Amino acid sequence: MTNDLLALENVSLSFRGLTALSDVSLGIAPGEVVAVIGPNGAGKTSLFNVVCGFYRPRSGTVRWRGADITGKAPHMVARLGIGRSFQNIELFKSLTCLDNLLLGRHLHVKSNVFSAMLSTRGWVRDEVAQRRRAEELMDLLDLQAYRDQRVGALPYGVQKLIEVARALAAEPTLLLLDEPAAGMTVEEKDDMMVTLLRLRRELDLTMLVVEHDLRVVSRLADRVVVLDHGVKIADGPPGAVQDDPAVVRAYLGSTKLAPQAAGPEVAP
Ligand SMILES: Nc1ncnc2c1ncn2[C@@H]1O[C@H](COP(=O)(O)OP(=O)(O)OP(=O)(O)O)[C@@H](O)[C@H]1O
Ligand SMILES: [Mg+2]
Incomplete structure (x- = not known):
């Protein structure tokens, strides 16, 4: 038994034969900020949808504070303290x-x-x-x-x-953010990053963030999880993940995570 707030154990999900998640296991400790990266269609949003109860996995278990919450309805999951933002803004315009x-x-x-x-x-x-x-x-x-x-x-x-x-x-305990800075200018992204770091500090939040911009990821996240074709291919600190050959092959190509000094100054 770990003290993980959220844990996924061997979660698989498929849509009419197409595998969106394959045997994904993942834990998030209280107070951690974990980034999920991966190419388009890698399964990042599907992972969120499984956690939030929008999709029921084909197999595997989702745990919240150790309790099995697999397949619970979205409003029940929200009541537990899991909040999310959507990749495509879902506001009442x-x-x-x-x-x-x-x-x-x-x-x-x-x-x-x-x-x-x-x-x-x-x-x-x-x-x-x-x-x-x-x-x-x-x-x-x-x-x-x-x-x-x-x-x-x-x-x-x-x-x-x-x-x-x-x-x-x-007032979630765990906040899932699906590409909060997508489509933003560099300045807007920096502002969003500073805001998220401030929220983490002031609201004592645990966060799981999908983000494509590796410069943002390297400054925001304690840990990076990499998905590729629904499979978790890496999980570790940003510095280690950027050098992982499987990650370079699948996602980064020749791009390296931006050095830590590249963004605006943020108090720890
Ligand atoms: N409701 C659905 N019905 C059918 N297939 C789906 C559905 N949702 C996701 N998929 C498929 O599952 C796979 C993973 O999709 P997902 O949206 O989770 O990827 P993603 O990593 O969030 O991609 P992106 O970076 O483009 O947002 C893709 O092949 C996608 O087409
Ligand atoms: Mg997505």
């Missing part, structure tokens, strides 16, 4: 930033539709608490300027940040 965060807090809403209709004292107290937390998250992520703006009209980089904030609104 016609709603404001604030409303999206309030929707992200639905797990924590205590009152029901009747108390809402009657505006009972309990409902008002609950509503105030939800709004306060949403405001705190906007402060934390510098989103106050977009508070009342329709999400669909905001720049892509801001939407990506709101997507992270929405995932955080559920």
